[in-house]
Amino acid sequence: MSGPLIALGIIAVVLLAVVFVSSLSVRGILMDPQQYMVAGRSFGPFLLWLLMAGEIYTTFTFLGGAGWAYSHGAPAFYILCYGTVAYIISFFLAPAIWRVAKKHNLLTGADFFATRYGSKALGVIVAIVGFVFLVPYVTLQLSGLEILLHIAGYGSFNAAVAVSVAFIIIAFFVFTTGIRGTAWASVAKDALVLLGVIFAGIVLPIHFFGSPANVITKVLQQQPDYLTLPHASTGLGTTWFVSTVLLTSLGFFMWPQSMQAIYSAKNEDSLRRNAVFLPVYQLMLLLVYFAGFTALLVMPGLKGPAADQSFMLVVQKYFSPFTLGALASAGCLAGLIPASAQILAAASLITKNVMGDWLGIATADRERTLTTRILVLVVAALSLFFWLVAKSSLVGLLLMGYNGVTQFFPGVVLAFAWKRTSAWGVGAGIVVGVAMVAYLSLTGRSVFEGVNSGFAALILNAIVCVVVSLLTPAPESVERGASVAA
Amino acid sequence: MTTRIILAIIPALALTFAIPFVDSVEPRILGLPFLVAWIVAWILLTPIFMWNVYRLEQKS
Numbered sequence: 001m002s003g004p005l006i007a008l009g010i011i012a013v014v015l016l017a018v019v020f021v022s023s024l025s026v027r028g029i030l031m032d033p034q035q036y037m038v039a040g041r042s043f044g045p046f047l048l049w050l051l052m053a054g055e056i057y058t059t060f061t062f063l064g065g066a067g068w069a070y071s072h073g074a075p076a077f078y079i080l081c082y083g084t085v086a087y088i089i090s091f092f093l094a095p096a097i098w099r100v101a102k103k104h105n106l107l108t109g110a111d112f113f114a115t116r117y118g119s120k121a122l123g124v125i126v127a128i129v130g131f132v133f134l135v136p137y138v139t140l141q142l143s144g145l146e147i148l149l150h151i152a153g154y155g156s157f158n159a160a161v162a163v164s165v166a167f168i169i170i171a172f173f174v175f176t177t178g179i180r181g182t183a184w185a186s187v188a189k190d191a192l193v194l195l196g197v198i199f200a201g202i203v204l205p206i207h208f209f210g211s212p213a214n215v216i217t218k219v220l221q222q223q224p225d226y227l228t229l230p231h232a233s234t235g236l237g238t239t240w241f242v243s244t245v246l247l248t249s250l251g252f253f254m255w256p257q258s259m260q261a262i263y264s265a266k267n268e269d270s271l272r273r274n275a276v277f278l279p280v281y282q283l284m285l286l287l288v289y290f291a292g293f294t295a296l297l298v299m300p301g302l303k304g305p306a307a308d309q310s311f312m313l314v315v316q317k318y319f320s321p322f323t324l325g326a327l328a329s330a331g332c333l334a335g336l337i338p339a340s341a342q343i344l345a346a347a348s349l350i351t352k353n354v355m356g357d358w359l360g361i362a363t364a365d366r367e368r369t370l371t372t373r374i375l376v377l378v379v380a381a382l383s384l385f386f387w388l389v390a391k392s393s394l395v396g397l398l399l400m401g402y403n404g405v406t407q408f409f410p411g412v413v414l415a416f417a418w419k420r421t422s423a424w425g426v427g428a429g430i431v432v433g434v435a436m437v438a439y440l441s442l443t444g445r446s447v448f449e450g451v452n453s454g455f456a457a458l459i460l461n462a463i464v465c466v467v468v469s470l471l472t473p474a475p476e477s478v479e480r481g482a483s484v485a486a
Numbered sequence: 487m488t489t490r491i492i493l494a495i496i497p498a499l500a501l502t503f504a505i506p507f508v509d510s511v512e513p514r515i516l517g518l519p520f521l522v523a524w525i526v527a528w529i530l531l532t533p534i535f536m537w538n539v540y541r542l543e544q545k546s
Binding site: 074077084085092211224227272273276277286 | 522
């Protein structure tokens with residue numbers, strides 16, 4: 001058998017097996033919207049861990065992290081930091097969010113805003129903004145998938161077709177299983193990704209240079225300043241690093257699919273235990289960097305988006321099709337499983353907040369599940385379409401999405417911290433913040449030298465939110481006085 | 487509550503505002519540049535800090 005057939009065959013078998021076995025998890029469960037979107041709030045620490053890790057560690061972890069280590073060096077370490085800081089924040093914030101969600105049977109991230117601020121219009125705004133930033137995140141996974149399938153096929157065929165097929169399979173998987181499928185599929189995904197990362201970050205360095213430490217030494221011999229942060233004039237200095245870690249850690253749980261994952265917890269204790277131990281998972285990224293640095297030494301000279309392919313190209317060149325296929329299948333799951341959560345979240349926002357709350361369509365349980373399922377397919381088709389017409393490098397897309405969803409943060413935190421916060425204030429803040437993110441992204445400008453532009457937008461957003469809240473009446477909130485540390 | 491906040495803020499500061507002060511290759515620890523060793527150490531310390539926050543939370 002030829003190399004491409006073996007490698008792609010392994011990917012196909014792994015993908016189909018995971019989809020099939022995970023589909024069994026929903027047997028005997030009546031799919032009302034509560035089950036479909038938030039698993040009936042039933043996940044204990046184990047499934048919650050897998051679901052959250054399943055959503056967070058994406059193809060970006062696999063390829064983008066290595067790609068950044070390859071092409072930028074030390075700035076890539078921001079990824080190690082922000083996840084850890086995000087888990088610290090979530091220890092306090094997630095249980096508080098969960099309590100509101102439990103009390104009011106919330107389904108989507110936007111529901112939180114609609115309920116806490118007593119404004120369906122605010123829910124609609126949040127839903128639309130969340131949707132708009134989710135779609136590029138899904139296309140990001142597709143770009144990662146294309147890289148993997150292209151390399152696994154040894155460039156012998158058009159990867160776009162294979163990406164489309166794999167993605168359509170996942171769309172129907174979500175159609176059938178909802179959030180439960182994503183959680184169970186994450187069991188296999190996380191196990192395979194862990195093995196893949198150990199191979200890439202430990203076996204690769206040992207194979208070529210004897211040990212991971214030697215890789216570091218060699219990189220430092222070639223470029224002595226590669227593993228410390230560069231001068232501010234590069235735009236990736238220490239100011240950029242700190243502001244980006246802050247921004248992305250605040251935005252981490254603001255993604256609509258992350259809010260849904262919080263809702264799916266069985267109790268507050270599960271969320272707290274998760275927040276305590278999830279940081280350990282971040283260490284996987286360290287191994288990913290070693291893979292990136294090894295690739296830099298073995299196969300230097302890749303520029304721009306090609307850097308995202310670096311260590312997979314090394315594996316393709318120096319290892320068997322079996323190894324390549326196994327590694328690529330882990331990578332493909334790392335793209336498809338988070339994508340499944342993302343398309344479910346996007347479909348949920350439209351069904352619940354835009355169609356249900358705003359337009360009054362499909363509000364009964366049966367209709368709502370059916371509408372969400374159909375929208376899952378629509379969102380998947382839309383993402384595929386966008387991906388086919390417009391592609392870009394992995395980290396750029398991700399940072400823009402983070403800049404966008406982080407604009408929800410003031411509305412979530414002030415919900416617990418300041419009784420006076422009004423729907424008008426939160427809505428105005430989000431609109432201003434998102435407009436600024438869009439303007440800065442499209443024009444490529446920066447407000448302060450070296451500061452992450454989403455961060456500047458977040459500060460403006462918070463100021464607008466507070467000022468407008470003071471000028472408008474306090475909300476008739478059902479959650480008034482709820483405190484983070486209750 | 488104050489103790490809990492302090493326990494949680496220490497690792498958060500170590501991984502954000504402290505970074506400019508540890509941005510160095512030397513001394514290397516277990517082969518890792520100091521910057522990376524610092525980050526890795528704090529990732530391992532964070533669960534210890536947060537476990538204590540968790541226990542204090544359980545008591546109250």
